[in-house]
Amino acid sequence: MTTSTSDPRDLIRAEALRLGFDLCRFTDIDEAWPAAGRLAQFVEAGRHGEMGWMAETAERRRHPRAMWEGARSAIVLGVNYGPEHDPLAVLQQPERGAISVYAQGDDYHEVIKGRLKQLGGWLQARFGGELKVFVDTAPLLEKPLAERAGVGWQGRHTNLVSREFGSWLFLGSILTSLDLAADAPEPMACGTCRACLDVCPTKAFPAPFQLDARRCISYLTIELKGPIPREFRQALGNRIYGCDDCLAVCPWNKFAQAAREQKLHAREALQAPALADLSRLDDAAFRELFRKSPVKRIGRDRFVRNVLYAIGNSGQPQLVAEAERLLDDASPLVRGAAVWALSQLLPGAEFAALRSARAASETEPQVADEWAGALPEG
Numbered sequence: 032m033t034t035s036t037s038d039p040r041d042l043i044r045a046e047a048l049r050l051g052f053d054l055c056r057f058t059d060i061d062e063a064w065p066a067a068g069r070l071a072q073f074v075e076a077g078r079h080g081e082m083g084w085m086a087e088t089a090e091r092r093r094h095p096r097a098m099w100e101g102a103r104s105a106i107v108l109g110v111n112y113g114p115e116h117d118p119l120a121v122l123q124q125p126e127r128g129a130i131s132v133y134a135q136g137d138d139y140h141e142v143i144k145g146r147l148k149q150l151g152g153w154l155q156a157r158f159g160g161e162l163k164v165f166v167d168t169a170p171l172l173e174k175p176l177a178e179r180a181g182v183g184w185q186g187r188h189t190n191l192v193s194r195e196f197g198s199w200l201f202l203g204s205i206l207t208s209l210d211l212a213a214d215a216p217e218p219m220a221c222g223t224c225r226a227c228l229d230v231c232p233t234k235a236f237p238a239p240f241q242l243d244a245r246r247c248i249s250y251l252t253i254e255l256k257g258p259i260p261r262e263f264r265q266a267l268g269n270r271i272y273g274c275d276d277c278l279a280v281c282p283w284n285k286f287a288q289a290a291r292e293q294k295l296h297a298r299e300a301l302q303a304p305a306l307a308d309l310s311r312l313d314d315a316a317f318r319e320l321f322r323k324s325p326v327k328r329i330g331r332d333r334f335v336r337n338v339l340y341a342i343g344n345s346g347q348p349q350l351v352a353e354a355e356r357l358l359d360d361a362s363p364l365v366r367g368a369a370v371w372a373l374s375q376l377l378p379g380a381e382f383a384a385l386r387s388a389r390a391a392s393e394t395e396p397q398v399a400d401e402w403a404g405a406l407p408e409g
């Protein structure tokens with residue numbers, strides 16, 4: 032039996048689901064938007080750290096119409112990337128690295144952008160109007176927009192929580208000049224829970240619903256270009272790309288389902304890779320391993336930096352040789368992280384002897400600082 036409808040939203044939703052989106056909802060673009068003031072506070076407090084583009088685009092980011100005046104409505108799309116296994120289990124395997132769920136498959140930006148363009152093309156052919164499509168990188172506050180459309184609500188960890196998919200939802204949006212009726216927003220349903228705030232290894236939440244990105248492991252391992260500040264290195268554990276702790280503990284995940292899209296499923300090689308293997312990646316091997324993966328964006332040196340911090344936290348003496356080899360790496364970032372790893376793994380006297388033998392020949396100030404500042408564990 033076919034259903035007939037005069038509401039364009041039903042047709043758009045059906046097309047979005049056909050194209051592989053898991054949720055599709057609508058909102059108007061009203062002037063009043065509390066998110067603008069909160070973004071300004073976030074930037075004023077410097078919580079964006081080195082993500083200078085957040086401050087540079089803050090004016091356009093504050094409201095969808097500040098970015099595109101012609102926008103009348105937003106279509107907000109969700110793509111479920113629910114994991115098939117417990118994402119925190121790898122944290123118990125210190126000789127292996129934890130890559131966050133969102134980065135264990137193909138790059139979601141590519142997967143979603145393609146679908147948004149398909150949906151946009153269909154929408155224009157069917158209903159006309161102008162439109163722009165977005166996923167992640169544009170100056171648009173995607174979570175408040177999605178909350179307004181009723182895709183879910185911003186939980187205490189600031190991410191959008193979905194009643195149907197829990198924490199594991201990527202967001203994409205289409206702004207259009209069409210006037211489409213709005214769906215109802217989703218009220219906040221965290222109740223008295225604060226599991227995500229309590230689990231955070233680096234205490235990155237100054238208050239519920241607020242994140243200091245400078246303390247978040249996702250920022251530290253992905254966005255920060257230089258050495259990760261010493262105060263956070265032990266808390267990284269074996270997390271080498273992003274972090275899922277606050278997402279994974281959310282009780283709403285009892286409704287989560289494994290991702291429909293095969294391209295977003297975890298590649299076997301990225302589920303719990305051995306730190307020893309990762310520490311041996313050169314540029315070419317790094318690019319090959321992370322082909323089509325979001326991880327490739329940070330480049331080999333920053334990635335091996337993260338691997339070395341995890342080696343330092345591993346307590347595994349057999350990894351000493353890997354860190355020692357990297358004391359001669361061409362990248363000062365890698366050499367500096369190797370110094371720290373050895374300061375954690377070697378007994379105090381052995382590290383002191385290594386320092387006497389090696390520190391004086393180091394000409395790069397950043398690495399010399401690591402030798403000077405490294406405090407051996409034992």
Ligand code: B12
Nearest residue numbers: 066069070073131167173190191201202240249250273274
């Ligand atoms: C910058 C950024 C980051 C930064 C900063 C994150 C942050 N929370 O701001 C870093 C690098 C740390 C990061 C990490 C991650 N990110 Co990110 N990130 C973004 C990006 C590009 C912009 C976010 C932004 O504008 N932040 C600025 C702050 C001010 O905005 P906000 O987080 O919405 O903050 C609101 C609250 O603080 C709230 N608020 C403040 N006070 C109060 C008080 C009350 C009472 C209330 C109700 C609200 C409230 O108001 C603010 C404005 O609405 C978006 C994509 C986009 N264009 O939107 C993706 C995005 C948010 N990231 C995403 C993901 C998946 C992640 C990670 C899970 C990845 C990982 N596994 O490592 C982590 C999660 C960490 C976390 N707990 O937030 C997804 C989230 C999907 C979802 N379901 O929510 C997005 C939407 C990308 C996408 N298109 O799918 N990210």
Ligand code: SF4
Nearest residue numbers: 231247248274276277
């Ligand atoms: S992603 Fe990890 S480090 Fe960042 S806020 Fe969540 S639990 Fe804390």
Ligand code: SF4
Nearest residue numbers: 186187221224227281
């Ligand atoms: S863990 Fe608890 S407080 Fe955090 S988002 Fe989920 S329900 Fe809300």
